Amino acid sequence: MPVLHSVPSGPYSATWNSLDIGLFEGPVRLQQSLIGLPIRASQWGQTIIDYVMQGGGYFGVIVVKEWTSAAKQFMWPFGTAMGIVDEPGVLFSNYCHPLVLTALTGTPAATLGPVTRTYPSCATLPGHNLDITCGPMERNVVVALGFLPEPVSGGSRKARFFTDT
Amino acid sequence: MIQKLLLVRVCDSRSGLLEDAGIRPFAGEPLPVSPRAWPDDAGLSHYGFALNGMKLKDWQALLAWLDAHPEITCLDSGGNVDEALAAVGLRINKSAEE
Numbered sequence: 538m539p540v541l542h543s544v545p546s547g548p549y550s551a552t553w554n555s556l557d558i559g560l561f562e563g564p565v566r567l568q569q570s571l572i573g574l575p576i577r578a579s580q581w582g583q584t585i586i587d588y589v590m591q592g593g594g595y596f597g598v599i600v601v602k603e604w605t606s607a608a609k610q611f612m613w614p615f616g617t618a619m620g621i622v623d624e625p626g627v628l629f630s631n632y633c634h635p636l637v638l639t640a641l642t643g644t645p646a647a648t649l650g651p652v653t654r655t656y657p658s659c660a661t662l663p664g665h666n667l668d669i670t671c672g673p674m675e676r677n678v679v680v681a682l683g684f685l686p687e688p689v690s691g692g693s694r695k696a697r698f699f700t701d702t
Numbered sequence: 703m704i705q706k707l708l709l710v711r712v713c714d715s716r717s718g719l720l721e722d723a724g725i726r727p728f729a730g731e732p733l734p735v736s737p738r739a740w741p742d743d744a745g746l747s748h749y750g751f752a753l754n755g756m757k758l759k760d761w762q763a764l765l766a767w768l769d770a771h772p773e774i775t776c777l778d779s780g781g782n783v784d785e786a787l788a789a790v791g792l793r794i795n796k797s798a799e800e
Contacts, residue, residue, distance in 0.1 A: 637791035
């Protein structure tokens with residue numbers, strides 16, 4: 538029966554550093570924004586008359602439902618014990634690993650795409666508070682993610698944050 | 703040596719695609735591709751085409767064609783198709799090869 542739309546609905550599973558993160562609460566939220574420096578001129582007051590583009594940023598939010606070793610490694614890059622932070626001075630990129638999202642087979646998302654989305658470099662975003670509930674309810678942990686880019690090709694100044702298939 | 707892997711989603715595949723892209727001379731047989739997270743019997747998500755033998759001008763022409771077809775993905779393969787697929791969460795679906 539034909540339909541009047543191409544809505545790409547369907548859940549996604551995720552691996553981080555090849556580890557299955559498990560079940561999520563709600564959708565995976567993937568965010569991206571442009572970075573630009575506003576241009577103003579006195580003849581135009583405070584009206585922004587243009588921007589000098591300065592790249593962009595990519596972020597994500599996943600609500601993890603399970604409390605497995607893989608989930609804890611994903612949430613806290615300093616180790617599954619979660620009570621330790623590493624020595625200062627290490628780069629964020631050192632803790633990043635690939636995040637691969639895969640659409641559930643048989644869903645519109647698996648047909649319309651992306652079937653997989655791969656962020657090559659991902660870790661919990663610095664400054665984000667993990668809020669871990671301990672009580673007679675589900676332990677759903679909101680994890681904000683930061684993604685780092687790789688160059689589109691050798692020598693290019695274009696930055697690729699993910700690859701869709 | 704320019705070695706690439708072209709991925710076409712099953713729903714986007716059509717006859718004449720490789721000719722339109724100008725890569726028929728460089729493309730091998732279609733590879734049955736599925737996500738690593740799917741079981742074998744879930745079917746295919748993509749057809750993969752290993753591209754070998756392109757010269758720089760062929761690659762630049764393909765890049766321009768890919769710009770107009772964002773639903774198609776082209777990866778560096780370095781001659782290792784399995785690794786290139788694994789890096790984006792995919793694999794050859796061996797049960798579909800039989």
